[in-house]
Amino acid sequence: MVEGRRKFLGEILQDIGLITKEKLETALTEQRRTGERLGNVLIKLGYIDSEGLYKALASQFELETINVLEYSVTQELIDKVPSAVARKHKIIPLKFENNTLTIAMASPLNLLALDNLKIILNCEIEGVLATEEDIESSIEKHYGVREETIDDMLQELSEQDVSFIGGETEEEEEVSGLSDEAPVIKLVGLLILEALRSRASDIHIEPLEEKFRVRYRVDGVLREVPAPPKRMEKAVISRIKIMSGMNIAERRLPQDGKIRLSLLGKDVDLRVSTLPALHGESMVLRILGKSSLLLGMGELGFLEEDVKKFESLIASPNGIILVTGPTGSGKTTTLYAALNKINQPDRKLITVEEPVEYQLTGINQVNVKSGIGLTFARVLRSILRQSPDIIMVGEIRDGETAEIAIRSALTGHLVFSTLHTNDAPSAVTRLIDMGIKPFLVASSIQAVLAQRLVRAICPACKEPYTPREDEVLQLEGAFKKKNIGKTQFYRGKGCPKCSQTGYKGRIGIFELLVLNSKIRALIIQRTSSAEIRKKACESGMRTLRQDGLEKVLMGVTTFSEVERVTQKDMEL
Numbered sequence: 001m002v003e004g005r006r007k008f009l010g011e012i013l014q015d016i017g018l019i020t021k022e023k024l025e026t027a028l029t030e031q032r033r034t035g036e037r038l039g040n041v042l043i044k045l046g047y048i049d050s051e052g053l054y055k056a057l058a059s060q061f062e063l064e065t066i067n068v069l070e071y072s073v074t075q076e077l078i079d080k081v082p083s084a085v086a087r088k089h090k091i092i093p094l095k096f097e098n099n100t101l102t103i104a105m106a107s108p109l110n111l112l113a114l115d116n117l118k119i120i121l122n123c124e125i126e127g128v129l130a131t132e133e134d135i136e137s138s139i140e141k142h143y144g145v146r147e148e149t150i151d152d153m154l155q156e157l158s159e160q161d162v163s164f165i166g167g168e169t170e171e172e173e174e175v176s177g178l179s180d181e182a183p184v185i186k187l188v189g190l191l192i193l194e195a196l197r198s199r200a201s202d203i204h205i206e207p208l209e210e211k212f213r214v215r216y217r218v219d220g221v222l223r224e225v226p227a228p229p230k231r232m233e234k235a236v237i238s239r240i241k242i243m244s245g246m247n248i249a250e251r252r253l254p255q256d257g258k259i260r261l262s263l264l265g266k267d268v269d270l271r272v273s274t275l276p277a278l279h280g281e282s283m284v285l286r287i288l289g290k291s292s293l294l295l296g297m298g299e300l301g302f303l304e305e306d307v308k309k310f311e312s313l314i315a316s317p318n319g320i321i322l323v324t325g326p327t328g329s330g331k332t333t334t335l336y337a338a339l340n341k342i343n344q345p346d347r348k349l350i351t352v353e354e355p356v357e358y359q360l361t362g363i364n365q366v367n368v369k370s371g372i373g374l375t376f377a378r379v380l381r382s383i384l385r386q387s388p389d390i391i392m393v394g395e396i397r398d399g400e401t402a403e404i405a406i407r408s409a410l411t412g413h414l415v416f417s418t419l420h421t422n423d424a425p426s427a428v429t430r431l432i433d434m435g436i437k438p439f440l441v442a443s444s445i446q447a448v449l450a451q452r453l454v455r456a457i458c459p460a461c462k463e464p465y466t467p468r469e470d471e472v473l474q475l476e477g478a479f480k481k482k483n484i485g486k487t488q489f490y491r492g493k494g495c496p497k498c499s500q501t502g503y504k505g506r507i508g509i510f511e512l513l514v515l516n517s518k519i520r521a522l523i524i525q526r527t528s529s530a531e532i533r534k535k536a537c538e539s540g541m542r543t544l545r546q547d548g549l550e551k552v553l554m555g556v557t558t559f560s561e562v563e564r565v566t567q568k569d570m571e572l
Contacts, residue, residue, distance in 0.1 A: 009038055009039060009056055009057070010024045010027075010028070010038065012056045012059050013042070013048065013052070013056050016055070016056065016059075018047075018048050018052045018056070019042065019047050019048060023042075023045075023047045026045065027041045027042050027045055027047065030045065039053045039056075039057070057107075057108050057129060063108055063127060063128060063129045064128045064129065065128070065129050065130070066094075066104060066128050066129070066130055067130070067134065068092060068094070068104050068130040068131075068134040068135055068137075068138045069134055069137065069138065071094050071095070071104075071138075073092065073093065073094065073138070073142055075297060075298065075307055075308075075311065076096075077093040077094070077095070077096060077101075078093065078142050078143065078298075079298060080093055080096070080101065080121060081093045081103075081117065083143045083299075085113065085116075085117070086139055086143060087139060087143070088113075089105070089113035090105065090106040090107065090132060090135050090136065090139075091103050091104065091105045091106075091113060091114075091135070092104050092130075092135055092138045092139060092142070094128070096123075099123045099124060100123060100124040100125070100126050101117070101121060101123055101124070101125055101126070102126045102127075102128060103117070103125055103126070103127050103128070104127075104128050104129070104130040104135060104138075105127050105128070105129065105130070105135070106129075106130065106131065106132035106135050108127070108129060114127055141340060143299075184232065184235045184236060184239050185239065187228055187232070187236065188236060188239045188240060188243070191203065191205075191214065191236075192261065192270070192285070194216075194225070195216050195285075195287065196268070196287065198216050198218055198223075198225075198499070199218055199219070199504075199505075200216035200217055200218050200287060201217050201218070201220075201286065201287055201328070202216070202217040202284055202285065202286050202287065203215075203216060203217075203284070203285040203287070204216075204217065204222065204282075204283075204284055205236065205237065205240070205282070205283040205284070205285070206277070206282050206283075207233045207237075207277065207279045207280030207281065207282070208279055209278075209279050210230070211227070211230055212227050212228055212229065212230045212232065212233040212236075213227055214226075214227040214228075218499070218501075219455045219501075219503055219504070219505065219506050220328065220453055220455065220506060221455070221501075223499075233280060234280070237274075237280070237281055237283055240259075240272060240283060240285070241255070241257070241272075241274070243259045244257025244258055244259045244270075244272040245257045245258065246272070246274065251276060251281055252276055253276065254273070254274060254275050254276065255273070255274045256271070256272065256273050256274075257271075257272040258270065258271055258272065259272060259285070268287065268288070269288040269357075270285045270286065270287055270288065271285070271286040271288060271355075271357075272284070272285050272286075273286075288357050288358070297310060297311065297337060297341075300330070300333065300334060300337055300507070300508050301507040301508035301509060301510065301551070301556075302508070302510060303510075303542075303547070303550065306510060306512050306542075306547075309512060309514060310338075310447075310449070310512065311341065313446055313447050313514070314338045314341060314342055314414075314416075315342065316414055316446055317412070317414065318409055318410075318411075318412050318413055318414055319409050319414060319415070319444060319445065319446035320405060320406065320409045320415045320416075320417065320444050320445050320446060321338075321414070321415070321416050321417075321446050321447050321448075321449070322396075322416075322417055322418065322419050322427050322445065322447075322448045322449070323335055323416070323417075323418050323419075323448075323449045323450075323451065324418065324419045324420065324421045324422075324423070324424060324426075324427050324448060324449070324450045324451075325418075325420075325421075325450055325451045325452060326420065326452075327420075328453070329451055329452050329453055330451055330452075330453050330506075330508050331418045331451065332357065332394075332418075334449070334451060334508070335392055335416050335418070336358065336360065338416060339351070339360065339363060339390070339392060339416070340360070342390065343360070343361075343362055343363060345362070347389040347390060348364070348386070348387065348388045348389050348390070349362070349363045349364065349388065349389065349390045349391075349392070350363070350364045350365075350366065350383050350386060350388045350390075350391055350392075351363060351364070351365045351366065351391070351392040351393075351394070352366045352368060352376055352379045352380060352383065352391070352392070352393050352394055353365060353366070353367065353368065353392075353394035354367070354368035354370070354376070354394050354395070355367055355368075364386075364388075366379050366383070368394070375401075376393060376394070376395070376396075376397065376401045377398070377400040377401045377404055380393065380401065380404040380405065380408065381404060383408075384408060384411075384413075388413060389413065389414065390413070390414045390415075390416070391405075391408055391413055391414070391415045391416070392415075392416040392417065393405055393415065393416070393417040393418075394417070394418065395417065395418045395419070395420075396417050396418070396419050396431075396434075398434065399434040399435040399436065402431055402434050402435075402436050403435075403436060405417055406436060406440050406441070406444045409444040410440070410443065410444055419431075421450070422450075422567075423450045423511060423529075423533070423543075423544065424448040424449065424450040424511045424512070424513035424533075424536070424541070425448075425513060425529040425530075425532040425533040425536060426529045427448045427450075427513075428441060428445065428448070428523055428529065428532060429528070429529045429532075431445075432523075432526065438523050438524050438525075438526055439524050441523055442515070442520040442521075442523040442524050443520070445515055446514070446515060447512060447513060447514045447515060448512075448513045448515075449510060449511070449512050449513075450510070450511040450513075450544060451508050451509065451510045451511070451544075452508070452509050452544060452548075452565040452566060453506040453507070453508055453509075453565070454506060454507060454508075454509055454548060454551070454557045454561040454562060454564075454565055455501075455503035455504075455505070455506055455557065455561050456503060456504060456505045456506060456507045456556055456557055457490055457491060457492045457502065457503060457504075457555065457556065457557060457558060458492040458494075458495065458497060458498035458501070458502055458503055458504040459504070460495050460497040460498065460504070461492050461493040461494055461495035461497070461498065461502060462490050462491075462492055462493075462555075463490065463491065463492070463493045464488050464489065464490055465489055465490065465491050466489070467489045467559060471559045472484055474549070474559075475487075475549055475552070475553070475559075478545070478546050478549050479546075479549070479550075479553070484553075487553055488555070489552070489555070489559075490555040490558075491558050492504075492558075502558075503561070507551070507556060507557065509544055509547045509548040509551060509562070509565070509566070510542075510544070510547050511541065511542065511543050511544040511547060512541065512542070513532075513536050513541055514539075514541075516539060518535055518539070519532060519535055519536060519539070522535060543566075544565075544566045545562065545566040545567070548561075548562030548565070548566055549562055
């Protein structure tokens with residue numbers, strides 16, 4: 001062997017006894033035929049496993065091998081490497097010291113990605129080797145599930161690619177009549193398929209007096225779409241009821257069900273609800289897509305300052321962290337992102353939800369069933385005997401649930417939950433109204449996060465514009481230290497990619513109330529939420545309106561969107 005020559009992969013695998021010369025020759029012949037990398041060919045032939053390839057590559061390129069999952073990766077590191085780059089090249093940042101960023105990679109041949117990062121970040125890059133499975137798991141944990149998952153599935157999807165999982169009983173088939181005819185089956189499939197293509201979160205099917213109306217909720221706003229003729233409404237509704245396991249003959253009472261679709265081998269769940277209305281059964285299908293599930297805090301819309309505050313709070317050993325807002329404001333997504341961030345093998349996490357929408361790896365999830373007496377309060381009592389470290393309660397609805405949650409927090413547990421209030425300070429007074437003593441509220445609550453979702457400007461048709469005078473005045477009032485006159489404002493012109501709306505996707509705006517000694521004193525004194533709000537703002541809390549306007553200045557959303565979902569701040 002020539003001195004200094006790097007050994008070939010096949011030679012290394014032979015040296016460490018993983019393959020024979022004959023197996024190597026067979027693999028090389030197959031490689032010449034397919035053009036694939038030798039390592040992949042060897043795995044496909046069953047000669048080695050991924051771990052063996054990983055060790056051989058590390059030896060070949062003289063790289064350190066590490067276990068990515070043992071590293072604590074900070075949000076600051078994640079922000080250095082864009083999500084698209086990490087996913088494309090299968091890399092994850094691990095640490096940054098002495099102007100050197102250490103990157104774990106699945107392939108030692110991926111030098112182009114490292115060179116590009118070196119130029120972009122203006123720092124030295126050091127590569128280490130990790131298994132592809134561990135890197136993909138780490139990417140999912142820190143960057144979240146890909147937002148393009150559903151879009152990728154729908155690129156070349158047609159109605160023939162959609163199948164419904166679950167069959168019908170003979171009794172249902174007899175009752176369904178027209179709902180089993182091919183045109184109705186195809187029509188329902190197309191209604192759901194078009195909703196997925198439109199990025200809808202809900203499908204609203206509404207029998208009116210003179211027409212059958214179908215609307216999709218896209219980015220939080222309802223949009224009417226072409227609907228089937230009035231004569232087909234009963235057949236369409238019956239078909240959906242059969243698919244979701246409802247009683248097709250019951251039209252007088254509300255019902256709930258679930259549909260599971262298979263799209264090109266991927267499962268998508270829909271939660272179905274019916275409500276008897278004047279002209280027939282109104283039906284809503286909520287699409288439980290995972291596009292925003294397990295995202296990082298920055299991707300949810302948190303500003304950098306709030307990311308640090310919130311991550312510090314969720315690392316607390318005990319106390320209650322509440323997330324408030326109306327239905328559909330993204331509370332569950334935020335809680336799942338928080339749980340994902342702190343989900344470690346040395347901690348036991350239990351959630352109590354109604355219903356459990358998504359299954360989270362490594363977390364014990366309990367589905368509340370009020371009909372059989374399995375309420376939030378009853379489950380919470382049992383949970384405490386399971387010795388959990390962290391508890392998530394889907395929603396605090398009554399004083400009993402609130403009291404048990406507070407006792408859990410005071411006995412050394414970290415508790416997450418949601419509450420329906422308009423802003424963060426109101427959550428405190430709402431708990432007191434439920435019958436919780438003020439001193440218990442003050443001593444157990446760590447923070448309250450209020451949130452809303454605003455539509456983001458479509459990047460494909462984003463254009464600069466000059467704001468109205470009243471918009472500028474409001475911004476100047478909210479940000480007295482900023483020179484608003486020199487800010488460039490943006491809006492969406494409207495294009496085919498956003499259905500001419502000028503918006504595509506949504507992002508959160510937040511109001512984070514962190515309780516300090518002054519605010520706790522006001523709570524014990526039963527002070528009004530207005531006074532608590534005033535003191536919180538003096539302590540540095542950014543209101544929902546201010547956070548939204550900050551994102552207007554950043555060119556993320558528009559003034560009209562922030563106005564739509566927030567109320568004007570009262571003079572403090």
